[in-house]
Amino acid sequence: MRIDWWTLGLQTINVLILVAILARFLFRPVIAIMDERRAAAAKMLGDAEAERAKAIAAREAAEAESGKIAASRDAVLREAAEAASAEREAALATAREEADQVRASAETEMRWARAAEESAASDRSARLAIDVARKLVARLPDSARVDGFIDGLARALASLPEASRDGFGAGERARLIAPRPLTAAELQAAHDAFARALGRPVDFAVVVEPAVIAGLEIETPHAVVRNSFRQDLKRIVEELTRHDGVHR
Amino acid sequence: MKSPLSLEPLFHVGPAGITEPVVVSWAVIALLGLGSTLATRRLSVIPSKGQTLLELVVSTVDSQIRETMQADPAPFRALIGSIFLFTLVSNWSSLIPGIEPATAHIETDAAMALIVFVATIAWGVRTRGLRGYLATYAEPTWVMIPLNIVEQFTRTFSLIVRLFGNVMSGVFIIGIILTLAGLLVPIPLMALDLLTGAVQAYIFAVLATVFIGAAVGERHKPVAPSEKEP
Incomplete structure (x- = not known):
């Protein structure tokens, strides 16, 4: 067995050429596209994270707005309840006052009626007494x-x-x-x-x-x-x- | 009788005799180069099946380098990956009738081992510096210097002989069986040859990675995610 040095040298050159060719036409483009995909994925993840952050922010804003609306609604309801209570109290007071007035008026009317009745009774009594007196005097x-x-x-x-x-x-x-x-x-x-x-x-x-x-x-x-x-x-x-x- | 291990030039280019392994290597180079060019012509972010296979090969090479060297695979990818693909395709070229794999000749294996040898020293010196690299020969003690120097050559020699022996033996056995038995008898052995060829290509590439990684040392060691600063 003997070594063919020309073959050894040519094969060495061949392998080096193959290394250069594959580095240029295989590994570099494949690695480039993989890196590009990785970058795209990272960008998508970043975008997704940004979108997620936006969504979270929007959700928090919506929750805050919802809280504000709820608070506003509670305030409005409270105010409405207070206003209704005040109106009810006022209506009750007015009604009570009117009832008092009506009752007072009725009592006055009743008093007047009673007084008128009593007056009429007194008149009748007086006239009756006069008639009695007149009739008694007529007998004198x-x-x-x-x-x-x-x-x-x-x-x-x-x-x-x-x-x-x-x-x-x-x-x-x-x-x-x-x-x-x-x-x-x-x-x-x-x-x-x-x-x-x-x-x-x-x-x-x-x-x-x-x-x-x-x-x-x-x-x-x-x-x-x-x-x-x-x-x-x-x-x-x-x-x-x-x-x-x-x-x- | 002519030795099956001897090489006869098919033709001459000037003083250089062009032998069969050289021609087969050119064919392999042409095949790989043309295939790579065609395969990578229309790469897209959303990969096709072919692109996925291509990326799988490259990713596997990268992961092997990373796991073996514990280093960034980018500087070593082209050399290790090319050696692996060349060895694999050369080994499997024996399936084509009349073609003898280039790796079944010691000159081809020696050429690749020589490149690995030079690359080991070059990356070692580049990474550690000349003194630092030479200092690795005195590890763990200066007594080991002769043994380390001998090891540097013997492991390269073993790299050559392992690949050469396995591929050449497979080719010989199939040739002998073909002469003794019928046409279809060697098929199981050829299938076994496929496995042997793939394993030998893997072993050659991994050993090259180990040698280069040992020369480079831990300076190229990447920072693992768990070791990063918080």
């Missing part, structure tokens, strides 16, 4: 309906203020109102009693008014002096009516 003798009242009327004239007493019946004729026509004795008694009370004679004309019931009333254009059941009953009625008015 006619003399009793005038006699006892002449002196009383004279005392009333005497108790007038001096100015009134001096001017009473001085310029004009007085009217003596009686429940029935007076007898001559009664007329005389009246003249006498009035003259004593005023210190001078008084000219009067007798006017009959059965409504007087009993007693006498004397009047001039400027003054009236009454001493009669009509006057008394009228005063009683007025007193009762006034009393009811105070109650109202």
Whole structure:
């Protein structure tokens, strides 16, 4: 066996050439494309990571916005609830106030009605009392309906203020109102009693008014002096009516 | 009788006699070069089946270099990968009737071993510096210097002889059986030859990687992901 040195040298060159060829046409392009793919994958991963980060950021923003919306909704609901509560309270207060007013009005109405009823009852009672009194007086003798009242009327004239007493019946004729026509004795008694009370004679004309019931009333254009059941009953009625008015 | 190991020039180019292994090597080079050119003509980011196979080969070469040398495979890829592919295709060229593999001749194996030898020294000196590289011969002690020097040649010789012996023996056995038995009898042996050829190509490439890696030492050691600074 012997070594062929030419072959050895040529094979060495061949192998070196093959190394150069494969380095140029096989390994370099393949490695380049692999690197390119790796870079593309890395870029895609980077992009995906960036997109993921964006998505996470967007999700967080959406969550924050959702939280804000929820908070805003809660605030609006709270405000609405508060407003509704305030309106309800106001409505209740108004209703209560109106109810109080209505109740007060009703109570007032009821009071008025009761008072009116009581007044009417009082009026009826007063009129009934007057009727009773009138009927009772009607049973008295006619003399009793005038006699006892002449002196009383004279005392009333005497108790007038001096100015009134001096001017009473001085310029004009007085009217003596009686429940029935007076007898001559009664007329005389009246003249006498009035003259004593005023210190001078008084000219009067007798006017009959059965409504007087009993007693006498004397009047001039400027003054009236009454001493009669009509006057008394009228005063009683007025007193009762006034009393009811105070109650109202 | 003519020795089957002897080489006769097929023709001469000047003073150089062009023998059959040289011609076969040219054919292999042409095949690999043309195939590479065609295969890498339309590479795309989304690979085809052929491109995937191509990338698988390159990735396997890279991973073997990385695992063996614990270093970045880029500077050594072309040499180791080319030696592997050349050896593999040359070994498998025996399947073509009438073709004798270039690696069945010691000149071809010696040429590749010579390149590995020179590359080992060159990368060792380049990486460690001349003194640093020479200092590796005194490891673990200076007593080992003669043995390390002898080892440098013997391992290269063993590289040559291992490949040459395995391929040449396979070719011889198939030739002998062909002369003794029928046409189809050697087929199982040829299939076995395929396996042997692939294994021998792998062993040659891995041993070349180991030799270069030993010369380069740990300076090319890449930083593992787990060792990176946090």
